[in-house]
Amino acid sequence: MQILVIEDDQTTAAFVTKGLRQEGHGADHVANGREAFAQAMAKPYDLLIVDRMLPGLDGLSLVKALRAAGVATPAIFLTALGGTDDRIEGLNAGGDDYLVKPFSFGELSARIGAVGRRQATPQIDTILTAGDLKMDLIRRTVTRAGQTISLLGKEFALLEHLVRHKGRVQTRTMLLEEVWGLRFDPQTNVVETHVSRLRSKIDKPFADEIIKTVRGVGYVVEG
Template sequence: MKLLLIEDDKTIADYVLGGLRQEGHVVDHVADGRDALGQAMAGSYDVMIVDRMLPGLDGLSLVRALRAAKVMTPTIFLTALGGVDDRIEGLQAGGDDYLVKPFAFGELSARIGALARRPAPQATETMLSVSDLRMDLIRRKVTRDGIEIDLLPREFALLEHLMRRKGRVQTRTMLLEAVWDISFDPQTNVVETHVSRLRAKVDRPFDHELILTVRGAGYKIEG
């Protein structure tokens, strides 16, 4: 694999470089965050190993900038900042994994291998379709058989969730978590109410139903 190590501590960098090169990897090393930004954008790497506390540009800002530039190289933070909030910050910034110093080289190697085996991210879809139903995610527009359907924001989110999972049953719990960000049962019929409203707009005016109830399980959309 071709790897990029972004680490300003010489002792740690030499240790990691030696171990990775012994395993047969090609490893580039940069000690400054700002220099690393250009290197990461110019190079084609399988995995990046990034320290958080870097001169020039800190690791979080570096990874955020790369993600904003659509550089999606799998990234593992290797850092002394090991609190729960630190790990959350790293993952929310665009990191794929987080390993705290001091660390075992074998674990770092295994995590790098796991990241490299992940499938490459797919291009973000901008148009969803099920039968004659179309959803334009850029224009936030829904049509069926060429007729525009006016949806409220929560109805749009619910329909998008179902369309992205065409043919797969979505339970009430799944929908609460995905659409309402609720991880407990609020003991209300909010899901059923919104599904009913969505059907009234998406299915009722047309000659066949797309949004189906799977008795005892949940809902799915199928054309």
């Protein structure tokens, strides 16, 4: 994997980049949030490792800006801010995982592997459909009734999972595990928030709903 380490603490950055390279990854390092934004926009990385407290542009704002610009590169927050609210902010900002300092490199490596497995796209079913909705997984585009719909990275991943499993109810636990890679309940409304955002884009402007709520169970895509 090609990984961009975005960390202003030189000791931590050196430790992480050295470990990544020893495992066979390519690792670049940037210490400034604005420089990281420019580099992540210019070069196709497989993963971002992001500190939250950065000069120039903080980690949350950086990931939000990348998602708004259509960059869906997975991001793992690696930060000393470990409170529940901090984790919620990180996930809602578009982060794919959240690891609190101090940390072991072994755990970071395992989380990198998990994110990589979730992002791996099979060479089949690169076009997904549900009714008049179409997802092109190669071009990362979504259309409905011929109209282009712009989705952020996690919204795209959530919709992809629901459409891949259309006709089958997906519980909140399933979505947390498969879309966010969480094996525990973070006690947040991150799933509900993202489903609501998806509906505002792919259902509200149209006559028929694609995402259905199965009360007390979860969500299902029909079509």
